Amino acid sequence: MSAPLAALGLFGDAIDVIFHAREGRAGGAQVGGLSDFGAMAWTHLKVVLASVGLASLIALPLGLVLGHLRRGGLLAVTVSNVGRAVPSLALIAVFIAFLGVGFGNVTLALALLAIPPILTNTYVGVTQVDRDVIDAAKGQGLTGAQIVREIELPLALPLIFGGLRTSVVNVIATATIAPVAGVVTLGDPIFSQAVYGDAGKLAAAIVVALMAIVAEVGLGAAQRAVTPRPLRGTPGITRRARFLPTLRKGAATS
Amino acid sequence: MTRTTKPDDGGPTATPAASLRFDAVQKRYPGNARPTIESLSIEVPAGEICVLVGPSGCGKTTAMRMVNRLIEPTAGQILIDGRPNTERAPADLRREIGYVIQQTGLFPHRTIAQNVATVPKLLGWSTDRIAARTTELLELVGLDPEFADRYPAQLSGGQRQRVGVARALAVDPPLMLMDEPFGAIDPITRERLQNEFLRLQAQVRRTIVFVTHDIDEAIKMGDRIAVMRPGGRLAQYATPAELLLSPADEFVEQFVGADRALKRLALGRVRDLELEEPTRVRYGDPVAGVREALRRAEVPYPLVIDADGRPLAWLDDDDLHGERIADGIGSEVAVVDRDDILRDAFSDVLQHRVQYAAVTDHRGVVIGILSADAVARELAPPGPAPVQPAEAHHGTGA
Numbered sequence: 039m040s041a042p043l044a045a046l047g048l049f050g051d052a053i054d055v056i057f058h059a060r061e062g063r064a065g066g067a068q069v070g071g072l073s074d075f076g077a078m079a080w081t082h083l084k085v086v087l088a089s090v091g092l093a094s095l096i097a098l099p100l101g102l103v104l105g106h107l108r109r110g111g112l113l114a115v116t117v118s119n120v121g122r123a124v125p126s127l128a129l130i131a132v133f134i135a136f137l138g139v140g141f142g143n144v145t146l147a148l149a150l151l152a153i154p155p156i157l158t159n160t161y162v163g164v165t166q167v168d169r170d171v172i173d174a175a176k177g178q179g180l181t182g183a184q185i186v187r188e189i190e191l192p193l194a195l196p197l198i199f200g201g202l203r204t205s206v207v208n209v210i211a212t213a214t215i216a217p218v219a220g221v222v223t224l225g226d227p228i229f230s231q232a233v234y235g236d237a238g239k240l241a242a243a244i245v246v247a248l249m250a251i252v253a254e255v256g257l258g259a260a261q262r263a264v265t266p267r268p269l270r271g272t273p274g275i276t277r278r279a280r281f282l283p284t285l286r287k288g289a290a291t292s
Numbered sequence: 293m294t295r296t297t298k299p300d301d302g303g304p305t306a307t308p309a310a311s312l313r314f315d316a317v318q319k320r321y322p323g324n325a326r327p328t329i330e331s332l333s334i335e336v337p338a339g340e341i342c343v344l345v346g347p348s349g350c351g352k353t354t355a356m357r358m359v360n361r362l363i364e365p366t367a368g369q370i371l372i373d374g375r376p377n378t379e380r381a382p383a384d385l386r387r388e389i390g391y392v393i394q395q396t397g398l399f400p401h402r403t404i405a406q407n408v409a410t411v412p413k414l415l416g417w418s419t420d421r422i423a424a425r426t427t428e429l430l431e432l433v434g435l436d437p438e439f440a441d442r443y444p445a446q447l448s449g450g451q452r453q454r455v456g457v458a459r460a461l462a463v464d465p466p467l468m469l470m471d472e473p474f475g476a477i478d479p480i481t482r483e484r485l486q487n488e489f490l491r492l493q494a495q496v497r498r499t500i501v502f503v504t505h506d507i508d509e510a511i512k513m514g515d516r517i518a519v520m521r522p523g524g525r526l527a528q529y530a531t532p533a534e535l536l537l538s539p540a541d542e543f544v545e546q547f548v549g550a551d552r553a554l555k556r557l558a559l560g561r562v563r564d565l566e567l568e569e570p571t572r573v574r575y576g577d578p579v580a581g582v583r584e585a586l587r588r589a590e591v592p593y594p595l596v597i598d599a600d601g602r603p604l605a606w607l608d609d610d611d612l613h614g615e616r617i618a619d620g621i622g623s624e625v626a627v628v629d630r631d632d633i634l635r636d637a638f639s640d641v642l643q644h645r646v647q648y649a650a651v652t653d654h655r656g657v658v659i660g661i662l663s664a665d666a667v668a669r670e671l672a673p674p675g676p677a678p679v680q681p682a683e684a685h686h687g688t689g690a
Contacts, residue, residue, distance in 0.1 A: 174397025177362060177469070178411050178459070179387035192401050266401030268443035 052240035062233045069234055070241070075224075079245055082223040085213045088145045090206055093152030098198070101157045105164025105194070106186050114161040121154035126212050130219050139220040144213070151212055152205035159201025163194025192266055199261035206257060210250045214242075224249075309338040309499040310373045310466035312359065317368035319354055319524065328354050329524030331368065336516065338466075339497040343514035345504055346547070351524030352503045356469050359501060360389045372467060387411050390460030390468035390498070394475045396452045398444040398459075404430070405440035408459045415463060429458040432495075434488060450481040457489065461496065468500045475504070486512060507548055511536070511555055519544050533559055553671045557635035562628055562651055565670055567660025570595040570650070575604075575619045579612050591648055591661050596622055601657040603627055603650035625650050628662060638667045 046053070059071030068074075104110035129147040137143045167190050175185050214225030227234035227242035234242070262270065313336070319329040329351040336342040344352040357363040359370055361382040370377045377385055398407050408429055409422045417425070427437055433454040444452055453473060460468055473489075474482045490513065493500065504510055510517050511532045519527040519535065521543050528540035536552045536559070539545040549555065568590040573582050575596060582594050596604040596617070605622025626649035628637040641649045641664055649662045 168395075168397070168400070170393060170395035170397040171399060172397075173362075174391065174393055174456075175399070175410075177360060177386055177389075177391035177393070177397075179383045179385070179414055180410075181383045184414075189399060268400060268445050 048236060048240060051237035052244060055234070055237045055241040056245065063235045069227075070238055075241070075245060078222055078224045078226055078242070079249070081221060082210070082213050082216075082225075082246070082249070085141070085144055085148060085216055085221060085223055086206065086209050088141070089148035089209055089213075090152045090202070092145060092149040093156055093205060094202065096149070097153045097156035097201075098160055101160025101198075102164060102186055102191065102194075105161045106182065106190060108165055111161065111165070114158050118154035118158040121150060124150075126151050127215050127218070130215065134219060141221055143219045144216045144221045147219075148209050148212060148216075152209050155201040155204040155208070156198070157201075159197045159204075160194060163197030163201075164190045166197075167193045193269070196261055196265040196269065199257060199264055203254060203257040203261060206253045207250050210246060210253055214246060307464050307466050309497055311338045312336040312342070312467060312499055312501065313371040313374075314355070315369050315371060317355070317358060317365045317370060319351065319358065319363065320366045326523055327366070329365075332520075332524065332526055333368075334518050334526065334529050336499055336501065338499050340515040341493065341500040341502055341513055343502045343504060343510040343517045344520060345507055345510040345514075345517055346520035346527075347522060348505065349522050350520040352505075352520050353471055354524070355520070356471060356501050356503045359467070359469055360386045360391065362386075387414055387463070388465050388467070390462075390465040390470075392453075392456045392460045392468065392470040392473045394472040396444070396456040398452055398455060400444050403441050403443055404435075404447070404455050407444065407455060408462055410459060411462050425462065429461060432461070432492065433458045448481075449477050450485060453477060453485060457492075461498075464496075466499060468498050470500060470502045472504055473502075474509070475506075489513075508555065508558070511548075511558060519547060554635070556671060557638055557667070558633060560634040560670065561630070562632050562634060562637045562662055563630040565634070565662065565666050567651055568648075568663055568666065570648075570658065570661045572597050572601075572658070573607070573617060574598075576616050578616055579614060582607075582617065583612060591663070593646055593648065595625065595650060595658065595661070597658055600655075603652065603658050606646040606648075608646075627652055629654075630659060634667065634670070637662055638664070641667070 055070040056075050057072055059068040059074060061067075062069040101114065104114060126147050129150060130143060133143045133147055137146065164186075171189060171193075172185060175189050180188065213223050214228055216223040217226045217229050224242045224246050227238040231239050314332045314334045317329060317332045318327055320327045332351075332355055334342070344355055346352050354363055358365050359372075359377065361377060398404075399410070405423075405426045408426045412422045412425060426440060430437055430440060435451065435454050435458070439447065439451070439455075444455070447455065456473065460470075474485050477485065486509065502510075502513055504513075514532055516529065516531055517535050518529045521527045527547075528535060528544045530540075533556065535544065536548060536556045539548055539552070545552070570591050571582065571585050571589045571594045573585075573594045573596055586592065586594060593606045593608060594612075595606060598604055603625045605620075606625055607617065607622045611617070611621050623645050625646070626640040626644040628640055628649045628651055630651050630653055637649060637651075641647055641662060647664045650658050651660045651662050653659050
């Protein structure tokens with residue numbers, strides 16, 4: 039361990055584990071180091087992408103359709119609440135009975151965790167589109183599908199991305215339980231303290247936290263980027279743009 | 293923002309306006325004992341504005357929305373150019389019917405140009421044709437082309453409504469539906485938009501169904517007015533003049549208001565009235581001659597005019613002394629244009645000490661005198677002939 043890291047105590051030790059392999063506490067095999075943590079981080083990422091991807095495939099169309107029809111609000115809210123109430127750990131345990139252990143099991147359990155924020159936000163994002171705008175679109179001869187694609191989806195995008203962001207961060211954090219179903223994510227050092235020691239456990243936590251922060255910041259930027267230009271201001275639901283009417287000649291009068 | 297559109301840009305005139313007929317149209321909602329619209333039959337000739345007016349809950353908006361099938365009738369049918377509107381798919385039908393609503397419903401994430409281009413794009417017009425048409429339309433509704441790239445939130449309410457109208461006119465639809473289009477706009481802007489819209493309509497001559505709850509707006513905008521009463525029953529369908537002159541029943545009479553005689557003033561123009569002849573004089577004319585001329589005059593005040601015949605001042609008895617009329621004396625003359633609306637002209641007359649107004653032509657030359665009496669005669673229904681005095685005055689002026 040280098041001198042500055044040593045000065046940081048356990049934290050420094052944890053950083054060291056990420057970069058340098060060492061002998062496992064239980065003896066024998068080498069643990070830690072970039073290749074070990076890199077592999078776990080990659081698995082972690084795959085689990086996150088697969089489960090959020092699956093969740094989006096289900097929640098996005100469902101939210102768009104329910105929102106477009108302005109029906110099923112109760113369903114969206116109930117799904118959201120139930121999703122938050124049932125612990126993912128319990129889901130994985132239940133799925134072990136049906137799917138056995140492995141990637142599929144974890145992906146499904148985490149997808150169920152990821153669905154509620156995406157579904158709720160998509161639904162709310164679509165229903166909060168001004169009814170007059172929808173009426174005008176309909177009155178001009180846009181079909182239902184065109185209204186969803188050209189009006190409701192673009193206007194709901196900021197909220198949809200907000201939901202996606204919440205889901206991704208939740209799933210990154212929760213994917214640490216994947217090792218109970220045999221998928222070696224960054225949760226492994228946390229669960230296998232006997233092998234990795236306190237430093238390894240802390241190291242995994244640091245990497246997970248970093249991933250969550252990067253996802254949060256990155257998706258925040260993406261959310262801003264997909265917000266239609268005139269609606270930017272505060273991220274999310276601003277209906278009216280924040281800029282003042284430009285009082286150039288002719289613009290002041292109606 | 294009052295840019296006059298060039299008369300030769302004519303705008304769209306390719307598609308002829310459509311005629312519209314409501315044929316015993318009924319609308320019931322399940323669970324409601326009474327129908328929203330009992331049975332509506334009206335006919336709107338091509339190129340006219342038909343105003344549906346009535347108190348809230350009279351079904352006027354429902355009736356309008358059945359035309360482009362945003363609402364389907366329970367019974368009866370709506371014929372556009374003699375063909376039932378159910379012959380075509382709703383989306384196709386709607387693309388050929390302009391649609392303007394009170395809150396404009398502009399797409400907030402699209403620029404003004406993109407908003408205006410909505411229907412042309414749906415119909416697959418070429419980019420060039422859309423761009424040309426958008427510029428033309430913005431000009432038609434009096435918006436600077438620089439607005440094209442702005443977003444709706446950057447515009448005032450009045451400007452947004454202009455965009456709404458431009459969007460509705462985009463493909464030159466034979467028929468337009470307007471649901472309280474100027475309802476959410478301040479009174480001054482509303483008045484201006486109404487006037488501009490009427491001028492635009494004179495140019496494009498579309499068939500328009502116009503919904504409002506404001507009887508004054510109805511009288512101003514409508515070629516025909518359908519007064520509806522709660523329960524969707526038609527109380528009267530008539531021209532504005534007929535409606536004001538002979539309301540069909542007490543409901544209509546109450547709805548058009550106790551001041552319906554005054555409202556008729558909004559319909560007429562100064563040129564419609566029989567004008568009186570003034571005694572025209574110049575500064576420096578001999579007083580004796582003026583007094584002589586006045587004995588036979590309809591208007592008991594001499595009107596001073598300049599060399600070109602433009603009105604300068606009224607003279608009264610006190611001004612007529614000495615040899616000649618002194619320069620610059622007299623009181624201010626109310627001047628109205630022959631094309632002015634009677635209501636505005638009458639108001640001018642009432643605001644001046646001498647209750648006669650000089651009527652001028654487009655060059656400003658006096659062509660006659662408008663009196664309060666003449667306005668009153670115009671409003672009075674034909675009644676018994678007044679008793680003639682023994683010596684009738686048939687003044688012809690100086």
